[in-house]
Amino acid sequence: MDKDPIPRWDGKHPRLKFKTWLKDLRMWRHATAFPLSQHGLKLMRSFDPDSWLKASADRVPEEVLLSEEGYEAILREITRQMKPILDLEPEVVMEEYL
Numbered sequence: 001m002d003k004d005p006i007p008r009w010d011g012k013h014p015r016l017k018f019k020t021w022l023k024d025l026r027m028w029r030h031a032t033a034f035p036l037s038q039h040g041l042k043l044m045r046s047f048d049p050d051s052w053l054k055a056s057a058d059r060v061p062e063e064v065l066l067s068e069e070g071y072e073a074i075l076r077e078i079t080r081q082m083k084p085i086l087d088l089e090p091e092v093v094m095e096e097y098l
Contacts, residue, residue, distance in 0.1 A: 004032050006046045011053045014085050022075075029071070040070020056081055 007024035009017055025043075034042060040057075044065065047054040056077040057065075064073050079086075 006042050008046050011051050014082060018082060036068040040065045040074055043071055043074050053078060
């Protein structure tokens, strides 16, 4: 059993869960003993095989994934996919408020 599990997210309900997941990941990275070069691989393996998150991670070249830049590269891909939702967020918040 993994003694230091990475926070998981299924990719659903991004407006509600994306920012919390990112915070949980930052806390995990701060506390984990795993080497930086393994963070990207660990993150990729935390995704469900058929999820859009895994598809995003699969776009990162293997040599990058297995380096210290792998984690950030995966998050850049995920954030790129989330951009339309993140751009709409202030409008959605105002709509919900009104």
